[in-house]
Amino acid sequence: RLCGDVECPRSNACCSDAVHGPVCYFPQFYHCAVDRFTPYSQSLCARGDGSCATVCYDAKRYDCVGGQIKERIKQRSPFPFYPFKNSENYSPIIDAMPSMISEQKEMPNLYLLTCRYYIPQFKPHNRATDVPYMVKVLVAGAAGGIGQPLSLLLKQNLPAGSTLALFDVVNVIGVGEDLSHINTHVKLEVHLGDLKNPSNTTELDKATQNLDLAVIPAGVPRKPGMTRDDLFKVNAGIVKGLVESIAKNSPKALIAIITNPVNSTVPAAAEILKKAGVYDPKRLFGVSTLDIVRAQTFIGQLKGQNPAEVKVHVIGGHSPETMLPILSSVSGISFSEEETSSLSTKIKEAGTAVVNAKDGMGSATLSMAYAGARFALGLVKALNGESGIIEDSYVDTSSTDLGVSFLAVPVEFGKNGIEKIHPLPQMNESEKKQLAELIPIVQKNIDTGLEFAKSA
Ligand SMILES: NC(=O)C1=CN([C@@H]2O[C@H](COP(=O)(O)OP(=O)(O)OC[C@H]3O[C@@H](n4cnc5c(N)ncnc54)[C@H](O)[C@@H]3O)[C@@H](O)[C@H]2O)C=CC1
Ligand SMILES: O=C([O-])CC(=O)C(=O)O
Secondary structure (H helix, E strand, C coil): EEEECCEECCCCEEEEEEEEEEEEEECCCCCEEEEECCCCCCEECCCCCCECCCCCEEECEEEECECCCEEECCCCHHHHHHHCCCCCCCCCCCCCCCHHHHHHHCCCCCCCCCCCCCCCCCCCCCCCCCCCCCEEEEEEEEEEECCHHHHHHHHHCCCCEEEEEEEEEEHHHHHHHHHCCCCCCCCEEEECCCCCCCCCCCHHHHHHCCEEEEEEEECCCCCCCCCCCHHHHHHHHHHHHHHHHHHCCCCCEEEEECCCHHHHHHHHHHHHHHHHCCCHHHEEEEECHHHHHHHHHHHHHHHCHHHHHCCCCCEECCCCEEEEEEEECCCCCCCCCHHHHHHHHHHHCCCHHHHHHHCCCCCCCCHHHHHEEEEEEEHHHHCCCCCCCCEEEEEEEECCCHHHHHHHEEEEEEEEEEEECCCCCCCCCCHHHHHHHHHHHHHHHHHHHHHHHHHH
């Protein structure tokens, strides 16, 4: 369809943006918001955001009042003319009579005149050929405890027109049939591998054709009493077969490895890609997002804050001995020594807590699927040109001066995978000491991965 003088791709819609003119956009991430202030005007905003005098704003936190974006008051109002409501999201602006609004304006501390400007960061995609709007994503291990809910989240949230390829060596046909009834515009490809004869890679090779991203949660999970390292022998072999096929059929694909022990499976995958002559350190990731998700949750619970808004880094590796939550630089929150110690332990041991609670029936699956989807969808957004997406991830750090070749560090995503490895967050003396102590342990885990891949 024509949008101004360009033709939008099939999966796009067209918005007559008041500032940029007609632009093709991606309905999965954006919407054409009717302006709250300027009649008949529209702005291309992130989904869920409103438009106020042509500026996009977070409609959950702000209101458009008289053409200005004003923070909504969440607490009970101290002013007698507002009827008290018990709802947390109660906004006096919504209920106030227009005549009251001018009175409110004169109370200087009542509203913070802040707003989020999407427009300066937003790059309008007004050429149909600019960006790969549709992607092909593989979930390898799609019938497993993580694979199933992860595939569900991707079926629900991938850009319209995308393809989700499911691969497993058991049960995947049923999982695919089930997911295929979900009414999203995401095509499914379902491939059942040959469990009895792993050297028969016919289905795997079909699954790994034309990939933009491969997410790998294939492999065995822990049982109580095991460490993640105990999984290496079995899981390294599984990762090897998958990565070899990806290297052969989609050498430019991004690869996100969930399979444990991440500290070793990722360096092993790097070596396998090197052997295949296609290794690009910018395209390989170990997924440690669950550590950040947990840190956000536990901090939010402790401090009575919305976990989704807690800004915290967890660097190092994905095991209790190598994981380092940086609690000294959580923005706007401080912790006592006792809180720091108990929170750090809780974050580091969270995986084991789930393993013990599941009592032999596996490890974290639902929270991992959530974290894996956040990570994968972040990469997909970056592939589609969105900037400023940063996650801590276990990646090749040999180009940095960290003195170790893999580490979980803050990584900014881009069109080619890693756009930039950011400097480590500010650390206090204790955290710096812990970092120095964990690096040799990570190095040992890396060596395990490299040795396996070299001799395999
Ligand atoms: N990075 C992280 O933060 C986390 C990592 N994990 C790890 O994720 C992995 C998967 O965990 P779950 O989903 O709970 O295990 P699961 O046993 O429920 O599922 C694993 C799936 O992998 C499949 N699989 C096995 N060999 C395969 C092959 N060659 N090709 C394709 N699929 C294959 C199995 O058939 C199964 O369906 C484990 O190694 C676990 O330790 C789990 C939680 C968090
Ligand atoms: O603990 C495990 O084995 C699974 C895992 O990595 C986690 O939940 O963080």
